[in-house]
Amino acid sequence: MPRILIVDDESVFRKGLRKMITSLDGNWEVVGEASDGYDALDKLAELSPEVLLTDIRMPGMDGIQLQQLAGGRFKDLMTVVVSGYDEFAYAQQSMRQGAKDYLMKPVEREELGRVLERLGRELAERKAQPVRNEEPWQVQPLLKRHVAAHLTESLLKGKTKDSDLELLREMGFLFSSPYFICMVIKLDKYSVEKERYLRGDASLFLLYIQQVVQEMMDRQTKGISFVQSDTEVVAVLNTADPQQFLSAPGSLGDMIRRQIRSLSNLTVTIGVSNPAEGLAGIPKAYNEAGIALLYRLIEGGDRLLDYAKMTERPHSGSGPLKWSWELLEKSITGGRAASIGPIVEQLIEELCSMAESPESIHQQICKLLLYYYELSEELDVTESWLGSKDIRKVLFDVCSLSSRQELAEKCRGLLITLTGCIAASRAAKDIDPVTAAQRYISLHYYRPLSLKEVADEVFLSPVYFSNLFKQRTGVTFIEFLTHIRMEEARKKLAFTDEKIHSIAEETGFGNVRHFNRVFKNSSGLSPKEYRDSTRAVQAASMDSKGAET
Incomplete structure (x- = not known):
């Protein structure tokens, strides 16, 4: 009895296809369902179906990438893709990759029956032919990087399964050395001319940084780098001698920073973790690299920030930070929006210069914003100020910033908007x-x-x-x-x-x-x-x- 695996990120669609196949032809067995490409790879290895029926558009790994990977690992697998009307170009690309057929959404019962009938005949003909010798699995380099980056991202969260590690090994990523170091690399946005940054796609800057990082890693050690978000690149290094890759002059991180500046006039700041032993230590190392990067608020950009050195910095013992909001208060309540920008920039520059830790900076900024949130509630202007955003989300975004310029830009925008809301409110006039x-x-x-x-x-x-x-x-x-x-x-x-x-x-x-x-x-x-x-x-x-x- 031929076996089929259904892959779609919508459970309703998977169940509908299963019911349709079962009612169409009793000769077919639906052996399983998968919600994404990575889940499908596991199910293919576990269940060994003859046919893969997959959606084109899915998060993480799309149907075409799944088809490429599955076709390399399971030589006799037949693939049928399902696409929407506006995804026909994807379907054509999938057919060029070797898909046996494609179905348009919503899938029609008669059309599905026709496809299954043809595949059944082809499977019967195959069984009558001699067994072929399998060729070694070859994976396209770009796809290889995509999959490895996704699996390594799971490593950062401590959620990688044994099957994921096996897939990494099959693609040539052998983490055989005992120690891991994480680096989080952020573009210093102020090093890019504003017009150039706005004109270009921000993701292209990060892709360029990731490529430089990977090339330099490949020359010196084992590891992988990938674009983690729209603001940072993450690198995971695997080494037997971690000391040479920390923040000393001439280290890999230092060379990456210098190379990027030399080739492109861009600058980056790099947070470097302590060495972690074994795969289980990677999430902690990633967290340490992120914490080290926050010290960019105090130390400035275009440098390496070593977690061990940053967290062991001597405290000045000056006691609680004294930070005056008086000029800012008068400008906001007085409706003087034009004066807020320079005041905010000066306040944040002073705050970052005086603070002992990034936490104390974020604490003061959160205190400031909460104070004005309470004022906005009192004057009934919160909705016009923040719209649908929750104040907790605003504070979370602020605490993720590690650049003085970005922090000043964020606060300036929030407070100028608030000033306009207060000025436009009757409550502000009758306070x-x-x-x-x-x-x-x-x-x-x-x-x-x-x-x-x-x-x-x-x-x-x-x-x-x-x-x-x-x-x-x-x-x-x-x-x-x-x-x-x-x-x-x-x-x-x-x-x-x-x-x-x-x-x-x-x-x-x-x-x-x-x-x-x-x-x-x-x-x-x-x-x-x-x-x-x-x-x-x-x-x-x-x-x-x-x-x-």
Whole structure:
């Protein structure tokens, strides 16, 4: 009984074909279904069907690429392709690759019956002929790279199966050395003239980089490189001596960086992982290379960034980063969109120069954007600002950036758009002065604040503002300011090891004695007593959780 395998990324279509084949001819057996080309290769090896019935358009590996690979590995396999009306050129290409026939979607019962009948006759004739000697499997170089890149991408995620590794070996990719190193290579967009970058296809820049990387790898070691996304190239190196491939001058990564700059006037930044032992270590190495690349925010572009060196950088010990948003706040709420670009660029340049780690930079940027997200919610302009985007997606995109220029460009665009939304909103014109004052105090509590300064900020006289604030909030201006400062002080005492006099300065108190007195009046404990008591509670909680586990 002839056996057939159905391949399509839509389960409804697979089930429909199975039912149609079964009802058409009892001589055919549908031995299995596959949802993509890679799944199909496994099923072909496992089930040994005589006929492959495959869709043309599928994610990952399309029907033509599947046909090329399957035709090389399974010499007697007959292929029938299924295509839509607008995919006829693909069908023609598939026929040139040796497909026995093609069917148009939606597949008609009579047409499918005709094809199966003809294939059945041909299979019967084959069985009557002498057995042929099989020729060695030959894979087209471009297809070979495509498949190997897909399988290596699975390695990065720790999801590669034994059959995938066997396919890599069959195509000549032998990872026989004990150590693996990952490199993530990013194009420094600012090294490309803006007009040239916009005029060209961004993927072509990355394809060029990938080709240079692969050529240089082939000369020195085993490994594979591929375009991982629209922004980065990934290289996986397999070596017995990992030290020669790390970030030292003259290493492979250094030569790649210099070669690309020499040949094309493009610059790249490369994150390099620690050596990982065995295939199981590749996902960790890939993650390390990505983390190393984030330090481009601090170190700048056109260089190698070694994970071990970046994460062991000495900290300056300067304490929490002080970053003022005052000028930005005035421009956004005042509708001055033209001034936002230079302010954002200067703020991010200062932030990246002062920060100790990429995480601290992203933390500050997320804090800034969340602050303005809350403002947009308050003014009911979030939808006009972000559209259908969720703020979490916006923050995720920001935290994936590793270039100062790209970070500034992203924030500048977001904040200029927000400024326009606020300016166009009636709520912005009628913004509540008490709410605006509370936000201003929350933003500037760390420095001396007077009633007059805050009243001026919301365009009210000090006397009127003082009375209005007490009437609306139930507390005086000083009581509210003190409450904000005490809340911040409690957080710092509980969760940091900063000295008490530093916390006093950072929460707006002129001297530590005044801070101690106000804190005790507010909390009933001195700052030291409060810190000791919260640490004791935290330690007891940890002990309790440990006992439970």
